Amino acid sequence: MSAKISESMKELVITKIESHMPSHLKLSIGSYGNLSKEEMIEHVKKGDEIGQQIVRVHMSFLKAVASGEFARKMVSVENG
Amino acid sequence: MDKGMIITLPRNDYVTEYISQYSIEIINQARIKGVPVKELKDKNANREEFESVLRKLNYSLIVFNGHGSEVSIEGQNGVLADKANSSLLKERITYARSCSAGSILGRICMKDSKKGCFIGYTLPFMFYVDSNWISTPRKDSVAPLFLEPSNLVAISLLKGNSALHAHENSKKQMLKNINKVLRRGGNESFLFAQALWNNYLGQVLIGNPSAVM
Numbered sequence: 001m002s003a004k005i006s007e008s009m010k011e012l013v014i015t016k017i018e019s020h021m022p023s024h025l026k027l028s029i030g031s032y033g034n035l036s037k038e039e040m041i042e043h044v045k046k047g048d049e050i051g052q053q054i055v056r057v058h059m060s061f062l063k064a065v066a067s068g069e070f071a072r073k074m075v076s077v078e079n080g
Numbered sequence: 081m082d083k084g085m086i087i088t089l090p091r092n093d094y095v096t097e098y099i100s101q102y103s104i105e106i107i108n109q110a111r112i113k114g115v116p117v118k119e120l121k122d123k124n125a126n127r128e129e130f131e132s133v134l135r136k137l138n139y140s141l142i143v144f145n146g147h148g149s150e151v152s153i154e155g156q157n158g159v160l161a162d163k164a165n166s167s168l169l170k171e172r173i174t175y176a177r178s179c180s181a182g183s184i185l186g187r188i189c190m191k192d193s194k195k196g197c198f199i200g201y202t203l204p205f206m207f208y209v210d211s212n213w214i215s216t217p218r219k220d221s222v223a224p225l226f227l228e229p230s231n232l233v234a235i236s237l238l239k240g241n242s243a244l245h246a247h248e249n250s251k252k253q254m255l256k257n258i259n260k261v262l263r264r265g266g267n268e269s270f271l272f273a274q275a276l277w278n279n280y281l282g283q284v285l286i287g288n289p290s291a292v293m
Binding site: 016019020021026028030031036057064070074076077 | 180
């Protein structure tokens with residue numbers, strides 16, 4: 001992922017992780033292994049490859065919600 | 081091509097331990113359907129064994145569990161599949177539960193393929209686990225939200241469905257699980273929905289959508 005991640009995006013993602021992730025959960029993301037809440041936040045702060053992936057996933061979801069794509073898919077599966 | 085499944089089951093870290101343990105549902109489905117299965121488990125999930133088995137057994141379905149990149153899929157301790165041996169997958173149905181291999185390797189495998197199909201991910205495959213159950217993954221109630229929809233690709237194929245049906249069935253289950261976690265609520269629901277959405281967006285089918293085992 002080559003797109004530059006702004007500090008405001010990082011802050012948004014860190015806030016989401018801090019407020020939504022219980023400490024007993026870990027995120028498995030390929031060969032990066034199982035990441036704890038603290039490790040996820042650390043990677044996002046550093047802006048390294050893992051941090052960029054985490055930010056990308058958050059932003060991708062938010063964009064899908066904002067564009068209406070997410071709602072359309074959810075409606076389609078409810079009606080399907 | 082003979083009806084049969086070759087499945088890789090590496091277990092060299094917690095991620096591969098989880099995806100390999102949850103593959104028992106795929107293997108059970110094969111048994112129910114009487115489909116022969118060749119397991120490449122632990123140290124047998126190595127390149128030499130993989131190539132030897134694929135040359136010997138003309139099985140129609142290959143299921144990879146393992147780490148991946150855009151250009152390769154790993155086994156227990158090294159690369160199993162890449163451009164150099166991609167022809168072994170050309171006319172088979174491949175499901176790769178591996179990060180990113182759907183973006184380049186899948187296309188290489190399916191180049192000039194007539195009957196084959198590759199279902200994989202163009203993005204890193206993600207799932208959450210409950211760390212209380214990390215040494216007993218099958219007791220984890222979080223991981224199945226992510227791993228069961230992905231199992232559905234292989235399970236649907238084993239039931240005799242087409243590659244396209246299997247692919248869509250799996251993706252539909254991801255959306256259903258998003259619905260489930262959002263309706264259930266809880267702090268973590270937003271994160272679960274994001275990860276499922278990532279897998280939903282990333283899962284691709286390359287090649288023949290009508291392929292059946």
